Amino acid sequence: MTTPVLRLTNVSKQFTLHHQGITLPVLQNVNFEVAAGECVVLDGTSGMGKSTLLKLIYSNYRVSAGSIHYAQAGHVPLELTSASPRVLIDVRRHHIGYVSQFLRVIPRISTLDLVAEPLLAELGHDEPAIKQARELAGVWLTRLRIPERLWNLAPATFSGGEQQRVNIARSLIKPRSLLLLDEPTASLDALNTQTVVTLIQEAIAAGAAAVGIFHDQAVGNQLATRRLDMTNFRSITCAAQ
């Protein structure tokens, strides 16, 4: 039995809205583990806290209680809920990837550089390595059917689907041990959806662990090695909201 890459223990999340004077319980007693090579798909209707759960793992949201333990072979295990911002920045840069359908467009940066950026960030001025990273970005863009004539343009004017595919290339170009997939295929056509599924399958086959949300049941079925029903993580108070 391998050590799980991710282990959540009694994780709860509630949002306290001070100015409205209310507390919104969203998740209660979340317990599960994910091992390398596994893809756990979260099932539940809208508003059940699926995205909240991914954001808690990514430390985008802060837990109200519980622990999120991340372990990668060859590295010291880490409790994400108490890790310093400095450590979290490093973990996000190298180990945990968040793949969403939304591209946060950065003004004036070419599509090729945007995709290569996760690799470029640690290359300094190593010109051959930078060239290699750009070539690899080109390979990813080709697989995701972004025409070469667009590579040197900033994606601000691209269609929604094109931006989404650029974001997927950017999110997956650097191998990570844990992938958080927040509807990465939403609103893609069938052909591109299948390409993204293949890319995710390749990452998992290469040893990544994944937790994902897919509204498209067929996509979820193709990727899931296990499914989690979000209703298990709703307390009576949550359900009453």
Next chain:
Amino acid sequence: MSVDKQSPILRATGLNKSYGDRAALIDASFELWPGEVLAIVGESGSGKTTLLNALAARDQPDSGSVEFQLKDGALTDIFKMTEAQRRLLARTDWGFVHQNSADGLRMEVSAGANVGERLMALGQRHYGKLRATACDWLARVEIDPTRVDDLPRHFSGGMRQRLQIARNLVTQPRLVFMDEPTSGLDVSVQAKLLDLLRQLTQHLGLASVIVTHDLAVARLLAHRMIVMRRGRIVETGLTDQVLDDPQHPYTQLLVSSVLQP
């Protein structure tokens, strides 16, 4: 995950500053790490600029310490240095980009002289080299190098801000302080400047402290964020954490008050 082996480039501990009866800064403590961009946000009068001025040794706090990691790696209290040592730091290892470019530039000398001045202060005297470096830096901040002999007063607001950045970065500082670097500029000019700052901080591995009231600027540039209110730090964290899951009532108000942080 070996990041904790490094030491911070800047450490503020228990900073306090009052102006008369009014406490402008109360018990401010934090660390900044090499290559990290930290945004200080909060409304006008919250103590952002007071904190920045204390960190940059422009205004001595009433109590507390600011330690800077010197090139030999030792963290040294900047207020225990001599005035000459602090001036040298400000000219070499630090940069300071002012909100009002006229505060950070010498308006009566050419753009080239503005960029070359810090190099001259470090002992460079070769006119040809100074001019070549100045032209190179003008190009890096996207100012046409043929404008090297023009006075900054003939530049637009956005160009002046970029000139200020070139002037500060030419000595390859390790830490740059910025006070509202994009406010007062047109939105299109802001985007250009922000992108430039983002690329320069990334490529040069600069640590930076940016005071801004614009949460979108913080989102784009900063790894971490400090929220200030009435002289106190009320919340800190990763930038996206603070903006997406604000905990303090004041941060919640701040985040909910803008259209798109």
